[in-house]
Amino acid sequence: MPQHIKRLIGAFAVVIILFLVLQSFLRPTSFGKLGHYRADAIQENKMKALHFAGSDKCTKCHEEMKTDKEVGFHAQLQCEACHGPGLKHAMYADKFKDGELPDSLLLHKPGSRKECAVCHQLNAARVKIVFDTINNSMIKQIDPMKHNLVDKRNFAKLVCIECHNPHQP
Amino acid sequence: MTQHIQHLYEVLSKVDGYVYPNEIELNWSILIVLYPYITGLVAGAFILASLERIFKLHVLRPTYGIALLTALSFMLVATMPLVSHLGKPQRAYEIMVTPHLSSAMAIFGFVYLWYLMVVLLLEIWFDYRRDMIIWAGETTGLKRFLYRAFSLWSTDISPKAVALDNKLGYIVTIIGVPSAFLLHGYVGFIFGSIKANPWWSTVLMPVIFLFSAIVSGIALVMLVYIVITSIRKLKIDMPCVDTIASYLFYILLIDFVLEGLDQIHRIYIAEESFDVLHNLVFGRLFFTLFIMQGLIGTVIPLLTLGTLQFYKPKIQIRKAIYTVIAALILIGIFFMRWNVVIGGQLFSKSFYGYTSFKIGLIGTEGYLMAAFWLIVPFIILSFLLWLFPPWKKKEDDHEIQVG
Numbered sequence: 001m002p003q004h005i006k007r008l009i010g011a012f013a014v015v016i017i018l019f020l021v022l023q024s025f026l027r028p029t030s031f032g033k034l035g036h037y038r039a040d041a042i043q044e045n046k047m048k049a050l051h052f053a054g055s056d057k058c059t060k061c062h063e064e065m066k067t068d069k070e071v072g073f074h075a076q077l078q079c080e081a082c083h084g085p086g087l088k089h090a091m092y093a094d095k096f097k098d099g100e101l102p103d104s105l106l107l108h109k110p111g112s113r114k115e116c117a118v119c120h121q122l123n124a125a126r127v128k129i130v131f132d133t134i135n136n137s138m139i140k141q142i143d144p145m146k147h148n149l150v151d152k153r154n155f156a157k158l159v160c161i162e163c164h165n166p167h168q169p
Numbered sequence: 170m171t172q173h174i175q176h177l178y179e180v181l182s183k184v185d186g187y188v189y190p191n192e193i194e195l196n197w198s199i200l201i202v203l204y205p206y207i208t209g210l211v212a213g214a215f216i217l218a219s220l221e222r223i224f225k226l227h228v229l230r231p232t233y234g235i236a237l238l239t240a241l242s243f244m245l246v247a248t249m250p251l252v253s254h255l256g257k258p259q260r261a262y263e264i265m266v267t268p269h270l271s272s273a274m275a276i277f278g279f280v281y282l283w284y285l286m287v288v289l290l291l292e293i294w295f296d297y298r299r300d301m302i303i304w305a306g307e308t309t310g311l312k313r314f315l316y317r318a319f320s321l322w323s324t325d326i327s328p329k330a331v332a333l334d335n336k337l338g339y340i341v342t343i344i345g346v347p348s349a350f351l352l353h354g355y356v357g358f359i360f361g362s363i364k365a366n367p368w369w370s371t372v373l374m375p376v377i378f379l380f381s382a383i384v385s386g387i388a389l390v391m392l393v394y395i396v397i398t399s400i401r402k403l404k405i406d407m408p409c410v411d412t413i414a415s416y417l418f419y420i421l422l423i424d425f426v427l428e429g430l431d432q433i434h435r436i437y438i439a440e441e442s443f444d445v446l447h448n449l450v451f452g453r454l455f456f457t458l459f460i461m462q463g464l465i466g467t468v469i470p471l472l473t474l475g476t477l478q479f480y481k482p483k484i485q486i487r488k489a490i491y492t493v494i495a496a497l498i499l500i501g502i503f504f505m506r507w508n509v510v511i512g513g514q515l516f517s518k519s520f521y522g523y524t525s526f527k528i529g530l531i532g533t534e535g536y537l538m539a540a541f542w543l544i545v546p547f548i549i550l551s552f553l554l555w556l557f558p559p560w561k562k563k564e565d566d567h568e569i570q571v572g
Contacts, residue, residue: 002329002330003323003325004298004320004330004334005333005337007321007323008291008294012286015286022266023265026262026266027266027267028267031267036269
């Protein structure tokens, strides 16, 4: 084999070996253990701070809400979807007496037109979405600017929860 | 909250009808337009070079070396628009070290490497090795070192070794033509395989991309050749440019027909996406599709080049026409990529609405960034032409062919 072809093959071999060496260094150690991803990523994600408690934790103390909610349209809605993340509240609230809860542990009580409209705002694109597959019902939609206004100059005056029970709307 | 709502109103002012929330802002911007454009220039320039080599079209000889070096200069930059588009460019190498075999984009890295390493570099190396050794003896300093290093410190320029180089170079070219087809067909495949997008999802996409790539590559080499001969104040090899122009005409014609077929097919089958696409091409894409790509990039060049097949004006006039037409074709193909990439994101996949696209001058996705990645290949090309001037090569190279 001529000298220059040998050198050419040698150069290619060097490039390929260099690539393989770099690959072995750059490839994360836990890569491929469980699949085509870094297995350590699971552990890293587990270490992230939690914020949500889940309905089961809420209904341990707030049982009356559970019975209320069970029969209404909001039965499948998670408490924290409206009240916000409540893990801290669930963990420490029982350490305080009623009415003495510090602000940092208080949860949000929604009910204004703005907040309910997040789901119930009239939206042409949402008409066909069947929300409740059991009853085949859809999310009720209203125009919060026109729906049942007491004072037409101030649309926010009459808040939704004055007429609707949010746990059993 | 108020901030978010203000931003929402601002982005919603760009929207007509109903679009999904993740469709309001375009994720693929001008840099993603550049990527198929530059890759296409590479494939096209290489195919022009291989016409000379494989089909022994010696009339194209003056452009052979220029075409190869042009292909290499653009190839070196082809992935750069993609990398600079990434939010985390420092992670770009990960696609190579942990490639997923089911990802079209991950495999593109290897298609690219194959083409760069096994086809382009090898062909240029076999073509220039003898000259590099000769030039190393005639020069000093850095240039001499570069020649020596690039020729891997080989010294054998016996007729036997050179004949072997030619033979191997010929084989590489034969492998190179399907590889060039693969490279750019693959770019079309990446778009054509996105079945959720009716503007992209057509099996014709790889073929259309390929032919438009050949068109743009040939136009670029023709333009570069004309510019280089005027800079060097040499007489232009008119039979060569005429031949290139005639190829350009035929391939542009095929490209035009293929794209026409694709559109006729869409119009005739009129799938559920038809209305949204119809409004798209007559609305937001009208200027870039009908004026820039259709009229300026296709119809005017086709008519002009077609006329020149029968009627040949004076050399100076022909040269001027070819220069303008090559530039028009390059602009037209750029807008073809634009219409594919940007057009495919302007309508909602709900088929009920449209968003708009506005591009800034500065910023990582602006005009200046795009211009930068279009200028860099020309800087590389100037360097390569300085280091490996094709016109200083010893002639009768490819005469000693296989057999």
